[in-house]
Amino acid sequence: MTSFEARTRECQRQLADDEALVLFPSPNCYYLGGFDEEPGERHFFLFVPSSGDPAFVVPELYAEQVQTSTWVEDVRTWADDEDPLEVVREVAADLDVADAHLLLDATMWARFVLDLQRALPDATVGLADEVLTALRVRKDxxxxxxxxxxxxxxxxxxxxxxxxxxxxxxxxxxxxxxxxxxxxxxxxxxxxxxxxxxxxxxxxxxxxxxxxxxxxxxxxxxxxxxxxxxxxxxxxxxxxxxxxxxxxxxxxxxxxxxxxxxxxxxxxxxxxxxxxxxxxxxxxxxxxxxxxxxxxxxxxxxxxxxxxxxxxxxxxxxxxxxxxxxxxxxxxxxxxxxxxxxxxxxxxxxxxxxxxxxxxxxxxxx
CATH class of the missing domain: 3.90.230.10 (Creatinase/methionine aminopeptidase superfamily)
Incomplete structure (x- = not known):
């Protein structure tokens, strides 16, 4: 188990059954997923449910980079001529988090927060810091x-x-x-x-x-x-x-x-x-x-x-x-x-x- 997977599993133990993390390119995303990238205009998310395996939703042009850099096996992609929110809905359904309390990156751009709320209208939102701050504050x-x-x-x-x-x-x-x-x-x-x-x-x-x-x-x-x-x-x-x-x-x-x-x-x-x-x-x-x-x-x-x-x-x-x-x-x-x-x-x-x-x-x- 990599340190990134170990952190993710510990994070999942801190989540309530009806909670999930949704991260975008950020220190939090790197801390759990092991992939480092600057935020951009394309939809790029890491979904971490309270149990089971996480999944990435990434632009198609990032597919190989993410797959070779992260321990996460489930990497879903979307092309520039496709609607990324369709992939978001698909992943949310597969992970059973479409109506969960989603803990989002505090630094997530407003446009992506609004898109997540539009794609998953039955979900509620909070901040990922509620869970991740306590984990990240002690360094390994x-x-x-x-x-x-x-x-x-x-x-x-x-x-x-x-x-x-x-x-x-x-x-x-x-x-x-x-x-x-x-x-x-x-x-x-x-x-x-x-x-x-x-x-x-x-x-x-x-x-x-x-x-x-x-x-x-x-x-x-x-x-x-x-x-x-x-x-x-x-x-x-x-x-x-x-x-x-x-x-x-x-x-x-x-x-x-x-x-x-x-x-x-x-x-x-x-x-x-x-x-x-x-x-x-x-x-x-x-x-x-x-x-x-x-x-x-x-x-x-x-x-x-x-x-x-x-x-x-x-x-x-x-x-x-x-x-x-x-x-x-x-x-x-x-x-x-x-x-x-x-x-x-x-x-x-x-x-x-x-x-x-x-x-x-x-x-x-x-």
């Missing part, structure tokens, strides 16, 4: 190995970028982002985890700035946030550095505060601790230093097939941490119009504590 060893490898790629790249030193001064943020991208692929990234963030000087005070045309100047704090995907799983690491020159007067205090907050939050990670407690520890350090108003986001987010997924490390989330959970710990302080500081590592909850996936220096000097 294969997933953890991929996440570790992706973190190693990010670690290697941030070390190389630090070595640029004064050579980074005079580059634009976009030029440095392209340099980071090249290094990620050189070190084994299959794709980027997300758009690279290079926030220099005042741009660093925007947590999701991206990378623009501003030229990096001597003394600029630069927020570097990037990651790589390896075997479908991403890394996500942030460091804030000064490539050359003297930073603003308040910068060292802010950076040390963020580093203390991150270390304090990571130190309490273990099974049984509530997610909101990790957030509270980081926030208390920053508030005690007088920067509470400048910490404007949650302390972290889960990482798996998606860069942002459960568990969210935020006030109000009383979910207890469990072995196999992976999430970021990334407190930050942002002084509008001046600079920002964020430090981020990925952390795995182990049986008796935690493991940091990122091990590069967290200081600002290069």
């Amino acid at each position: 060893e294969h997933e953890l190995d991929a996440l570790r490898e992706a973190a190693d790629v990010a670690d290697a790249v941030v070390e190389g970028v630090r070595d640029l030193g004064a050579d980074a001064v005079g580059m634009t943020e976009r030029e440095l982002a392209r340099d980071v991208e090249s290094r990620l692929y050189e070190h084994g990234a299959e794709t980027l985890a997300f758009d690279i963030i290079v926030g220099s000087g005042p741009n660093g005070a925007q947590p999701h700035h991206g990378a623009g045309d501003r030229t990096i100047e001597s003394g600029d704090p630069v927020v570097l946030d990037f990651g790589a995907r390896v075997d479908h799983y991403p890394s996500d690491q942030t460091r804030t550095v000064v490539f050359d020159g003297d930073p603003p007067a308040e910068f060292e205090t802010v950076h040390e505060t963020v580093r203390e907050a991150q270390n304090a939050a990571v130190s309490i990670v273990e099974p049984g601790v509530e997610a909101q407690e990790v957030d509270a520890v980081a926030r208390s350090v920053i508030e005690d230093a007088g920067y509470g108003e400048q910490f404007v986001h949650r302390t972290g987010h889960g990482v798996g097939l998606e860069v942002h997924e459960s568990p969210y490390i935020v006030d109000g989330n009383d979910r207890e941490l469990e072995p196999g959970m992976v999430f970021s710990v990334e407190p930050g302080i942002y002084l509008d119009g001046e600079f920002g500081v964020r430090i981020e590592d990925l952390v795995v909850v182990t049986e008796d504590g935690h493991e940091r996936l990122n091990t590069t220096p967290r200081g600002w000097r290069v």
